[in-house]
Amino acid sequence: MNADSRDDRPRPPRLLDVQLRPAGLTLVRCVDYCPTRVEVQVVEDLAVFLGTHRPQWSTVRWIEVVGMKRVADVEALAERYELHPLAVEDVFSREQRPKVDAYGGQGSELAARLLVTARELHASGNRIKTSPVSIFLGHTTVLTFQHADTGVWRPTRQRLEQGSSRARGADASFLLYTLLDAVVDAAFPLLEHLEGRLDRLEGDVLAEADRSLLVEIQDVKRDLVTVRAAIWPLREVVANLQRDQHECMSATTQIYLHDLRDHIVQVIELIEGYRERARDLTESYRTSLSARSNDTMKVLTIIGTIFIPLTFLAGVYGMNFHVFPELGWSWGYPMFWVVCIVVAAGMIRWFRRQGWW
Numbered sequence: 001m002n003a004d005s006r007d008d009r010p011r012p013p014r015l016l017d018v019q020l021r022p023a024g025l026t027l028v029r030c031v032d033y034c035p036t037r038v039e040v041q042v043v044e045d046l047a048v049f050l051g052t053h054r055p056q057w058s059t060v061r062w063i064e065v066v067g068m069k070r071v072a073d074v075e076a077l078a079e080r081y082e083l084h085p086l087a088v089e090d091v092f093s094r095e096q097r098p099k100v101d102a103y104g105g106q107g108s109e110l111a112a113r114l115l116v117t118a119r120e121l122h123a124s125g126n127r128i129k130t131s132p133v134s135i136f137l138g139h140t141t142v143l144t145f146q147h148a149d150t151g152v153w154r155p156t157r158q159r160l161e162q163g164s165s166r167a168r169g170a171d172a173s174f175l176l177y178t179l180l181d182a183v184v185d186a187a188f189p190l191l192e193h194l195e196g197r198l199d200r201l202e203g204d205v206l207a208e209a210d211r212s213l214l215v216e217i218q219d220v221k222r223d224l225v226t227v228r229a230a231i232w233p234l235r236e237v238v239a240n241l242q243r244d245q246h247e248c249m250s251a252t253t254q255i256y257l258h259d260l261r262d263h264i265v266q267v268i269e270l271i272e273g274y275r276e277r278a279r280d281l282t283e284s285y286r287t288s289l290s291a292r293s294n295d296t297m298k299v300l301t302i303i304g305t306i307f308i309p310l311t312f313l314a315g316v317y318g319m320n321f322h323v324f325p326e327l328g329w330s331w332g333y334p335m336f337w338v339v340c341i342v343v344a345a346g347m348i349r350w351f352r353r354q355g356w357w
Contacts, residue, residue, distance in 0.1 A: 026065060026066075026068055026073035026074065028063065028065055028066075028073070030043060031061070031160065032054055032061050032062075033168055034054055034060070034078065036057075037057060038168065050080045059140065059171070060172045062160075063143045063144070064145070064146070064153075065077065065144065065145070067149075068091070071092075081111070081138065081141060081143060082104065082111060083103075084103035084104065086114065087101065087103055087115045090115065094131075096134075097233055098118045098237050099237060100114065100241060101115045112139065112247050112248050113248070113262075114137040115239070116237060117133070117134050117135075118132070118135070118180060118183050118237070120133050120152040120183050121190055121226075122151075128226050128299065129196075131148055132147065132153060135179055136240070137173060137176045139247075140171075141172060142175050142176060142179075152186050156178050156284075172247045173248055174252065175256060176249075177251040182258060184260065186269045187227055188267070189221075191271070193276055197220055198277050201216060203221070205284050205288055206288065217281050221278045224274055227271055234264050235265065239261070241257055242258070252302070302351055305345050310343065
């Protein structure tokens with residue numbers, strides 16, 4: 001086939017233009033690519049898809065499974081690609097911790113597969129939530145399982161679409177690295193959002209210690225714990241991938257895993273810094289609240305102190321003695337008020353000179 005005839009062929013749809021549609025109740029998308037070509041198909045009939053061989057030009061096949069509403073679909077994929085039953089159980093678990101497991105390979109009845117489990121981060125309303133993702137790596141095939149399509153791998157599809165992308169010319173293990181890198185990179189915009197909230201809260205706490213601010217600070221702290229729980233275990237996952245040699249993992253990908261580990265460490269450092277700021281905000285809130293209480297108590301104490309001599313004078317002249325010389329003075333009542341005002345003004349002036357008010 002010459003170059004002209006190749007150019008006349010219908011071009012496959014752009015990856016980002018293709019929307020997932022259900023195969024039964026499970027959403028399946030297949031991406032085949034090589035250095036010079038990429039094609040995507042949305043699986044309508046899973047049985048027909050599994051019975052059809054991949055194109056000869058395809059060097060890597062990426063099968064995305066989203067939803068997993070129908071167990072039979074996942075079981076069919078597991079049987080076709082020889083996934084270990086224990087690994088399939090992990091796929092359905094929503095509380096799975098990030099880890100890496102190796103199955104099959106030489107001396108086994110099953111094909112070599114490397115299972116990497118991670119937790120992708122996404123914003124849900126005003127909160128940050130995580131969702132488990134499972135990645136099966138073979139020699140030329142990568143299968144990914146998600147409970148929901150949150151768009152975490154949209155950057156990966158963009159990279160595959162670019163003809164100059166390194167991912168297009170690499171092997172399947174490099175796709176695994178790219179997917180994990182996208183999971184880690186998804187934490188940066190979320191942390192940037194949390195940083196903005198912390199900046200705003202720092203100003204608000206200093207201006208006014210409102211109880212709603214404490215609630216928001218606690219929300220930020222919970223979000224940081226969520227991000228940490230998703231990213232922190234990935235450091236050990238990447239360390240295992242670097243340390244333990246696997247036949248599906250190429251030497252080139254091993255080098256790029258160092259960069260992925262650096263990204264993870266960077267995210268962890270940001271998280272710890274923001275957690276420290278959140279703790280400081282809590283202390284600042286308590287300090288501000290205590291200062292406001294102290295100011296209130298000081299004002300009440302000053303007012304009470306001013307009225308002590310006035311109360312004394314009122315008590316003396318309020319006694320029921322028959323002989324009271326001042327009661328006969330025509331100017332006695334005005335004089336009483338003059339004395340009270342002078343005493344109160346003198347005390348206020350003295351408080352101000354002492355810096356108490």
